[in-house]
Amino acid sequence: MNIATKRWLPHMFAALSLLVLLYPLAWLLATSLKPADEVVTSLNLWPSRPEWSNYTTALDGVSGITVTQLLGNTVLIAVGAVVGNVLSCSLAAYAFARLRFRMRKVMFAFMVATLMLPHHVVLIPQYIIFNRLGMVDSYWPLILPKFLATEAFFVFLIVQFMRGLPRELEESARIDGCGPFRIYRSITLPLSRPALITTAIFTFIWTWNDFFTQMIYLFSPEKYTITLALSSFVDQSSTSAYGPMFAMSVISVLPIVLFFFVFQRYLVQGMATSGLKG
């Protein structure tokens, strides 16, 4: 094998695997543009003529709820979750990383242990609590827990980041008479921006992709998210509805794709340093 082949071989392998990997996404895009009669009959990936009306049908949404409203609902939940997680997790992380208090080690160990706790263990009692509070079929059960730092992943991520920050700025601020709140707000928080951005992006994507929690807590169609609307196609066996259904799928993954392109540096780095799941 000469040097040139040796250099190009890994590239070829990588490019080929990428093609296989991206095929399902190409399939999704192509099927969303196929006319109904081509979905099963034609072996071509690409439609003979793009059927844009699939998208106008998709925009009408499901059971009278338009896609605009579905997207609006989903954005509302996702933004609420992002604000909640960034605020509550950074507050807790600052205490764990920088302040002294009683039972600090016990609480930290507990927080780390909850990283491994399957959500199902607390699922039913949480459901009972929210049911008693009259919050079932509202967005509270999806947003409120985020304001209470229940996602230990992010607390841990921000703690790790804050521990790596130099203390000198905080020390000199303290000598100048700043209290912990001022230091948190004016020094630690701005310096922790990369960790906060990672938290925000992952919270957004996880909330956007979430299905289980949304399914058990939301019933009224007008409160549905885009994922819930899509899930109503799950037992759909006829292929005639494929076009509009996958047009809606494309619309629903678009924000994630957009996030990916804008924030890929934070996503991949957050992944590499903390082992966050996608």
Next chain:
Amino acid sequence: MSTVSTRAPLRAEGSGDRPRPTGRRPRGVREKRWPAYVFLSPWMIGAVALTLVPMAVSLYLSLTDYNLFDPPRWVGLRNYGDLLGRDPRFWRSVGTTTLYAVVAVPLKLALALGVAMLLKNLAHRGRAFYRSAFYAPSLLGASMSIALVWRAMFNDGGSVPRLLESIGIHTGSWVGDPRLAMYVVVLLTVWQFGAPMVIFLAGLQQISPDLYEAAALDGAGRWRQFVSITVPMLSPVVFFNLVLEIINSFQVFTPAYAVSGGDGGPADATMFYTLYLYERGFVTSHMGYAAAMAWLLLAAIGVITLVLFRTSRSWVFYADEEGR
């Protein structure tokens, strides 16, 4: 995210996870503790109200018959006895989930490691591009949209059965075949190998090139270098990924729901553990029964993690512990 290691020279080296005494302050005033509790209060409320108390309640409910509307009725260990002793669907779900984990996790990790090693040898720009591109499915794969794509691609007339047919393999619909339906979920999981790959790649880049150079000078071939340098140096990362993926694999839900049409079919072939838990708890309203299932899941995850940690002593190599 880099670690900045500038420390005030006057201070003793901190132990890292303990904040050092805040040092000289005017007139020896001790640092007040109450602000810490203000910072912690949201987390503490969440930890008590949404984790600790619910854990206790769910343990209690697992010993009762409860349907959300009538008060719970104490049944002792009957739920556990029924699950373990006379619920074939429970065992079916345990079997399906275990088979899934045993097939999907090694496949996903092997692919992740292979591709990471391939990318390690690329020049910086190519590596960054492919790293991001391979990572993308990990973000999309958890969504309902992609699960629906998988269902359609493996269904009757979908591209996968048709492709296989064109080379003479007749499978029919995977989604409708009890022997194949589970593997649709496996393939969707393997497709998301990008996340562990990124972690592997970061680990590979930590290994000093000196080690490989020294080995090459001693006449070690590529395979030998892989076995004697890459594998031991990377073993902590392999361990980390393995624990993470196994824990996640026991909790897979969305793709199982989508592929099975929501009911674990055909013939319970995709009745994954969490799907069965959902069905018992939220469809048939046997919440005590579902709580017992959740605790068995926690116990299983606990035992598996413990066993992994125990065995890790014999195969995970931590360079900084050498010679201690």
